[in-house]
Amino acid sequence: MIKHVLVTGGAGFIGSHLVDVLLARGYEVTVLDSLLAQVHADGERDADGWPVYLDLRAKRIKGDVLDEGVFEAALLGVTHLVHLAASVGVGQSMTNIVDYTRNNVMTAAVILETLSQRPHTVERMVVASSMSIYGEGAYRVPSTGKVVAPPPRSHDQLAARHWELSMDGEDLTPIATTEEKSLRPASIYAINKRDHEEMFLAVGQTLQIPTVALRLFNAYGSRQALSNPYTGVAAIFISRLLNDQPPLVFEDGRQKRDFVHVGDVADAFVTVLASDLAVWDVFNVGSGSPIAIAEMASVLARMLDKSIAADYLAKYRAGDVRHCFADISKIERTFGVRPQRSFDDGMQELISWVSEAKVPLDRSRASIAELEKQRLLV
Numbered sequence: 001m002i003k004h005v006l007v008t009g010g011a012g013f014i015g016s017h018l019v020d021v022l023l024a025r026g027y028e029v030t031v032l033d034s035l036l037a038q039v040h041a042d043g044e045r046d047a048d049g050w051p052v053y054l055d056l057r058a059k060r061i062k063g064d065v066l067d068e069g070v071f072e073a074a075l076l077g078v079t080h081l082v083h084l085a086a087s088v089g090v091g092q093s094m095t096n097i098v099d100y101t102r103n104n105v106m107t108a109a110v111i112l113e114t115l116s117q118r119p120h121t122v123e124r125m126v127v128a129s130s131m132s133i134y135g136e137g138a139y140r141v142p143s144t145g146k147v148v149a150p151p152p153r154s155h156d157q158l159a160a161r162h163w164e165l166s167m168d169g170e171d172l173t174p175i176a177t178t179e180e181k182s183l184r185p186a187s188i189y190a191i192n193k194r195d196h197e198e199m200f201l202a203v204g205q206t207l208q209i210p211t212v213a214l215r216l217f218n219a220y221g222s223r224q225a226l227s228n229p230y231t232g233v234a235a236i237f238i239s240r241l242l243n244d245q246p247p248l249v250f251e252d253g254r255q256k257r258d259f260v261h262v263g264d265v266a267d268a269f270v271t272v273l274a275s276d277l278a279v280w281d282v283f284n285v286g287s288g289s290p291i292a293i294a295e296m297a298s299v300l301a302r303m304l305d306k307s308i309a310a311d312y313l314a315k316y317r318a319g320d321v322r323h324c325f326a327d328i329s330k331i332e333r334t335f336g337v338r339p340q341r342s343f344d345d346g347m348q349e350l351i352s353w354v355s356e357a358k359v360p361l362d363r364s365r366a367s368i369a370e371l372e373k374q375r376l377l378v
């Protein structure tokens with residue numbers, strides 16, 4: 001039997017790349033997407049509102065997972081489910097709490113209740129979780145070598161512009177975060193993603209449908225929503241530089257993240273989906289190579305041939321962590337997944353795509369003003 005994958009949120013950034021890989025590997029694909037305005041408003045769209053980059057061979061259902069009967073109807077003949085549909089702005093989640101919780105947690109409830117109560121043919125589920133559920137990444141105490149999972153930085157510490165995590169007067173050294181690290185989500189988005197991950201694992205186990213949650217680190221690449229000022233720091237910096245403006249950097253720019261190309265994320269989903277391993281578990285998906293935000297800004301300026309230095313705001317965003325980057329050994333050990341794209345090649349692909357946007361959009365100042373108004377940037 002041909003495997004038939006339903007991708008919720010399949011018209012989005014990660015979803016559309018996943019659809020390409022699935023089709024190339026011979027899967028039948030159905031996309032269920034509500035085409036959220038914040039994500040799709042500025043991109044090129046066809047007469048029905050679908051982004052033009054979405055492969056025409058995928059069956060399309062325009063609808064909201066939350067609307068009664070929509071998800072159940074989309075399940076017809078589906079053997080594999082990938083759930084990506086979500087609202088994805090971390091900062092925005094701190095003010096639009098009802099919307100975020102509805103769209104990121106109730107969607108999981110609708111999907112899981114449908115699978116529990118209705119006939120279906122789903123054999124396997126893979127859902128998108130997020131590194132944000134860790135809160136701060138893992139650290140080591142330099143003097144003792146002990147690995148620790150510190151709480152978030154206090155308001156007083158941040159007000160004093162002491163950016164690094166410290167313990168007993170000693171600054172901690174960031175290390176790669178494994179799946180074992182305790183979860184300390186610091187935003188509504190992250191709390192939602194943790195709840196949704198746990199809901200899938202618990203109900204998947206009860207229904208005996210193998211279920212994997214992939215904890216994605218910072219995905220980047222073409223088709224990233226430029227209309228959404230709350231996501232995608234790499235795309236935002238490139239837009240600024242193309243407009244001859246300095247990238248705006250929070251804190252001092254030394255905070256480290258893990259940028260993974262969307263092509264590697266899509267490959268990870270397909271490998272996990274295609275596997276027969278009956279597991280109910282969580283896996284990091286990252287590049288395994290951390291980079292400081294300031295360094296990324298200067299690499300991008302160099303790649304774009306712009307001599308523009310970043311603007312360091314020395315301000316912090318509520319809920320932001322200092323360092324978080326992935327230990328990716330578990331997914332490699334279990335499924336043989338390893339990222340294939342180098343940082344430079346991946347960023348070049350993103351640059352080409354942002355450059356082709358009719359006018360590279362730059363909403364950094366507007367979104368920063370909005371965060372300040374909401375007192376989420378201090």
Ligand SMILES: NC(=O)c1ccc[n+]([C@@H]2O[C@H](COP(=O)([O-])OP(=O)(O)OC[C@H]3O[C@@H](n4cnc5c(N)ncnc54)[C@H](O)[C@@H]3O)[C@@H](O)[C@H]2O)c1
Nearest residue numbers: 009012013014033034035036064065085086128130216219
């Ligand atoms: N991009 C990242 O770096 C990243 C990192 C960690 C986790 N994730 C997770 O990966 C998933 C995909 O993220 P993305 O970056 O592709 O986001 P995106 O905004 O580009 O795509 C999400 C898609 O879901 C659709 N959607 C939203 N709510 C819906 C609903 N109720 N019903 C149907 N469709 C709906 C949107 O219209 C959009 O097309 C999300 O679950 C996100 O939380 C992304």
